[in-house]
Amino acid sequence: MADYKEAPLSTRPRTLDPNDYFNLSPEKRRADEERAALRANLKRQYQLQLNNPLRNQPIDDPALSRWVFARANPYSHFRPTFKTSLLGFAFGVFPLFALYFIFKTDRERKEELIKSGKWDRRLCLSN
Amino acid sequence: MAGVGFRRWAQALTKSKGTGISGLLSGCRAASTPPKGSLPGPFPTTPEERAAAAKKYNIRVEDYEPYPDHGEGFGDYPKLPDRSQHERDPWYKWDHPDLRRNWGEPMHWDFDMYIRNRVDTSPSPVAWHSMCKQLFGFIGFMLFMFFLGEKFPSYQPVGPKQYPYNNLYLERGGDPEKAPEEVKNYEI
Numbered sequence: 555m556a557d558y559k560e561a562p563l564s565t566r567p568r569t570l571d572p573n574d575y576f577n578l579s580p581e582k583r584r585a586d587e588e589r590a591a592l593r594a595n596l597k598r599q600y601q602l603q604l605n606n607p608l609r610n611q612p613i614d615d616p617a618l619s620r621w622v623f624a625r626a627n628p629y630s631h632f633r634p635t636f637k638t639s640l641l642g643f644a645f646g647v648f649p650l651f652a653l654y655f656i657f658k659t660d661r662e663r664k665e666e667l668i669k670s671g672k673w674d675r676r677l678c679l680s681n
Numbered sequence: 682m683a684g685v686g687f688r689r690w691a692q693a694l695t696k697s698k699g700t701g702i703s704g705l706l707s708g709c710r711a712a713s714t715p716p717k718g719s720l721p722g723p724f725p726t727t728p729e730e731r732a733a734a735a736k737k738y739n740i741r742v743e744d745y746e747p748y749p750d751h752g753e754g755f756g757d758y759p760k761l762p763d764r765s766q767h768e769r770d771p772w773y774k775w776d777h778p779d780l781r782r783n784w785g786e787p788m789h790w791d792f793d794m795y796i797r798n799r800v801d802t803s804p805s806p807v808a809w810h811s812m813c814k815q816l817f818g819f820i821g822f823m824l825f826m827f828f829l830g831e832k833f834p835s836y837q838p839v840g841p842k843q844y845p846y847n848n849l850y851l852e853r854g855g856d857p858e859k860a861p862e863e864v865k866n867y868e869i
Contacts, residue, residue, distance in 0.1 A: 561809035564802050565764060588741050596739060596785035600776055613784070616719055617739070620758075621788040624721040628754025631723055635752045 724750040725757050734759075738787045748790075759787055765795040765802040 560566045568574055603613045632638065667673040675681050718737060724747060725731045734757045735745035748755035769781040776784045780796060794800050805812065843866040846852070850861035 559808070559810075561805055563763075564804055564809075565768060567804045585741065585743065589744070592739055592741070593783065593786075596783060597776070600784035615784055616715065617785050617787055619715055620719065620721050620738070621790075621792065624756065624758045624790070627721075628756075630754075631752075631756040632754045633752030638752050 721756050721758050723756050730757075739785060740787055755790070758790060761787060761789045763789070763791075763795075763802065765800055766797050767795075767801040768803045 558566070558570055600613070603609060664673065668675070718733070722734070725734045731745060731747075732742050734747070735742045738745065738759050740759055746760045747757050748760045766781045769775075771781070775781050782788070789795055795802070847861045847864045848866075851857060855861055
C-alpha cells in the first residue's frame with residue numbers, strides 16, 4: 555500500500571494518512587483540543603436549548619442562517635474583474651447568440667432539403 | 682402562542698420606564714432578525730477583521746481561510762475542505778444524523794452538493810486507474826467487436842423469396858383470361 559494514490563478530487567482513507575500516525579507534535583494536539591473545545595461549546599448550547607422544557611420555539615441555527623444569507627446575496631460582494639466578466643460572457647451572452655445561430659442554420663438547411671424534395675419524410679410521424 | 686405574546690407585551694408595557702408611546706415602543710422588541718455582526722460580511726483585510734470573522738463562524742483563527750477575493754461574491758465566508766458528508770463518521774452522535782452535521786457547525790459553501798444523496802468524495806474501494814481501465818477497456822472492446830461485426834457480416838446464405846402460382850400472377854394484377862407464362866422455382 556506504499557504506492558497508494560488517491561483518485562483525483564477524492565480523499566485518502568484515514569488509515570493510510572501518515573499525518574494521523576506520525577504527527578504527534580504538541581502544536582497539533584493543541585489545535586485538536588481547541589477545535590474540540592469549540593465543538594463541545596456548540597454541542598452544549600444545542601443541548602441546553604433542546605432539553606429546555608420551557609422552550610416553545612424551534613431552535614434556529616445561526617450557521618445555517620449565515621450559509622443561506624451568503625448563498626443568496628453574492629451580488630453585494632461582487633466586483634467586475636476580468637475573470638468574472640469572462641465567466642458572465644461565456645455563460646450569459648455567448649450561448650444566447652450561439653444557440654440562435656445554430657438553430658437558425660440547422661432549420662434553414664432542413665427547410666431547403668424538404669422544399670427541394672431531398673428529405674425522405676415518408677415514414678416520419680414527427681415532422 | 683399569540684396569547685403568550687400579548688401577555689408579555691402587556692407586562693413589558695407596565696414595567697417600562699417611559700410613558701405613553703415611547704413606553705409602548707420600547708417595551709416590545711422583535712427578536713426575529715439576527716444580531717448585528719453575525720451575518721456574512723465583506724472580505725476581511727486586517728488581522729482583526731480575520732479574527733472577528735473566525736469567531737463569528739466558530740472556527741479557530743489559524744484554521745480560518747476566506748475564499749480569495751476575486752470579486753466572485755464570497756465575501757468573508759470560510760473556505761472549508763471539499764469533503765462530502767459521506768466521509769463523516771457514521772457512528773458518531775451527530776445532532777442531525779441524516780446530514781451528519783452538528784448544530785452551529787460552519788457549513789461548506791457547496792453543502793447542498795455534498796449531502797449524502799449527491800456528490801461523494803470518499804475514497805473508492807478500487808484504485809482509480811484500475812476502474813478506468815476496466816470500464817473503458819470493456820466499452821472499447823465492445824465497440825471494436827461491433828465495428829468488426831458491421832464490417833464482416835456473417836449469416837446463413839439467403840436467396841430471393843420464391844412465390845407460388847407463377848410468382849403470384851393473379852395477385853399482382855395479371856389478366857385472368859390470358860394464360861400466364863410458366864414459372865418454375867425448383868430444379869429436380
